[in-house]
Amino acid sequence: MLQLDNLSFHIAKDGEDFPLLDEVSLDIPTGHFMAIVGPSGCGKTTLLKTIAGINPETSGSLRYQGRDLAEEADFEPHEIGYVPQFSVAYDELTVDESVEAAARLRIKSRTTTELDERLDRILAETGMTEIADRPVKVLSGGQKRRLGLAMELVSSPKLLLCDEVTSGLDPRSEREIVHLLHDLSRKEDRIIISVTHSLAHLELYDSLLVLHEGRVAYHGPPSGVTHYFSVKDTEEIYPALSQQPSAKWQSSWNKHRKHYEDKLIANSANNPTPQAEEAGEDESTEPQVRAPGFFAQTATLLSRRARIFFRDKGQIILQLALIIGFPLLVSLFSPKANEQSQKLSDSMADNKIVELINRTEVRESRLKVGSANSGIIMFQVVLLCLMGSNNAAREVASERNIFEKEKFGGLSSLSYLTSKLLFLSVLVLVQSLWMGFFVEIFWKFTGNFASHLAFLVMVNAAMTAVCLGISSLAKNAEQASLLSIYLVGFQLPLSGAVLALPEAFEPLTRPFIAAYWAWSGAVDSLDEEKFNAIKAVTETSLSQSDTCIFMLLVHLVIGLAAALIGMQKPRWD
Template structure:
């Protein structure tokens, strides 16, 4: 049984506590199908999230099978299923792949046979078997709602919370979904709570909870609603609620609640006597129930599932694949177009001193001219590679977490370990970073020549790409929307060039504060230090910015990566439900 006793949830606004859910008290027995209805903004979804534990109650207590959830721990992931308003499946995947991934992330199966049986059972229960090979993006609204239910049923939850799963559906699809939820409530004593704004198909529910401004205005059988509110039709209930303040409706309900509870108890007894409702025996009875919590899969199972799913989504997104190929192919070509200027010879000063002063001056001017021409070109080409790889890093990860945040939060609620999720992201992005960086280094060196230690230069290109990828992944983890993450990541890349000092030296008073945070500077400086002596001198002759030792550059880029991953971890662990 689920029981709420004077449960409240309030937010702080303008220095005062504003209750969104106010002193809600209800009892919901096993095998019960209840609708939560009320005008927009009355607290329906807020109450559902409070029951789920997403909103910490500010007053009262919630009990599940006699267990005080506020004192004895929240629901285990297998006890509860939560179907939010948004889609919890990825468009490129098929129905079967979506259910399989949900099962692998939430249920520890002994073998493949058990996994297949669980998937087949859920597809059968929700009527999705005939369309199991269809991609999510081509499903209708009703089919997506069925898929959302299926992905929650893989762990056999005893409490299923559904938030507006019928909104936006045509009347036929709405009735089919309500009927499906009704059937689900009749299996294994499952409680199903459905938040809905619609007042259609109420006859399928065992009880209706009507909220008004966060307070209970009614909780009883659906056939008693019109009588209680003194209206002729259920569509008149919402206008009727607006005629009195919520406190008056709540006070009135408290006077009549016991009589309506007795009606619901009688209806429940009748359904059990006729066999329409079968509730498994509770533990401790003559025939103890054999239900037990479904064990969560281990870290490596979740990691492997997430990584496999991410690659599958990547290769099915043609736009993303073409973009990555275009970047990998075009960016190195852009660099090589300008590399010819960096291949020129740098004349040396003559070992013998000339007696002709004019000839010596001309020689110095020629050498300095060569140094300026070649040094400037090499410095610019190195920075060009660094900035392009920074741009690749931004493209790799700016939307990686923020773009799928709602799905991630939902999967985390269902038992997904943030560590497994973050590790899968790092593994996926590491493959992109290594491929992009090494290809850039080898391509440019093959069609041009890096006039220094190629291995060190390639290492710095790899590190700057990894650093910017990690930084933008942290941004993606900390931002609430993909648009915010993308915009901030673009700004970060945009400031790499001017703040690096490679083109125009910054004042020392500014440089000392900006340099530690500019990945492009450390990769550029480390690569310049890897140049041959004569070429290195040529570059130094045309720049005003001081260079740092290679060890310092390595440590700085490594620190960028580590700090960014720590920030990503913090953002991934922090709840960000809307």
């Protein structure tokens, strides 16, 4: 049984305490199918999230199977299922792949056969066996609702919370979903609570909870709701609610509550579920659901991410364009960088004018070569920063809702972060190494080429990590993309590679500019001649390689720390 006792949830609004739920009390027996209805903004979804533990109750208590969820032990991930309003599946996957991934992330199967049997049973229960190989992106609205239910049933939860799963469906699809939920509530003594705007098919529910401005106006058999509100038809309930304040409805309900809830208890006793009849007084012998470990979850996430990536033609084309196009752009500047700077003649000219001309030509040659080499290194660095931003800016923010849902189901934030790092590391290595080797074909790097490659990899990795942190902390994908673009945009002007910054300003900005450290470190790995040529064209002080490596590692660590913090922080819509 699920028991709510004076459950309240308040938020701060305009500096004052504002109740979204106010002293909600009700008892829901096992094997029960309940609908939560009420006008928009009455607190239906808020109540569902408070029961789920997404919203922490301000006061009151929640008890499940006799235990206080606040004081004793909260729901285990396998005990509860939550079907939100948004889609919880990726368009690039099939129905079968989506359900399998959900199962692998939530439960630990002893054998592949056991997993396959579970998946077949769930697909059959939700009527999706015939479309198991169909991509999610081509499913109808009703089929996507069924898929959301299937993905929650993988752990056989005893409490299933559904938020607007019939919203936007045609009448036939709506009835099919309600029938499916009704049937599921009769299996395994499962409690199902469904939030809905619709007042159709009420005969399929065991009870109806009517909310008004966060307060209970009615909870009892659907057959008694019209009599209680003194209306002829259920469609007249909402207009009737608006005729008096919610506090008055709550007061009226408290007077009549016992009468209607006694009817629910009597109906529940007279109509036990098949499982309850078979079990009698015996305890359930169902084996305990085990959660998968860190490595199992990481492997599942990585496999799913790779599959999505290779099926997204737009992303493949974009990555190929970046990997091929950016190095080509850099190579266009290689002829100037390959020129050898002139040197002073060993024998000084007797003619002072000739000597002056010779020195001027040598200086101009050194400036030209130094500028070209400095520019080609910075061009590589900035383009790799742009690649890093593209890699990670939307990586978390674009799938935040699905991530929060999977975290609710027991997904470890550390597993999620690790899978992202492994996937992004492949992109970083391919982009950076290809940039270095391709440009080397046209621009003969003279110096420590391995060190140069290391700085290319590190600046891409640092920018990818920082943008992953931004993606984890941002409110949405658009905000994450915008912030990441701004970050890349400031890399060139604030690096000092093109124009030296004011001395007072430089120490304040330099620690935050990854492009400076990669450019400076790569310059330091050049041979002496090119290094001196670059020194002749820039007023910006150059740092030694060790310092540059250290600072890029600091950027990398900060980005990863921000990503983990952002992933651990709840961010439900």
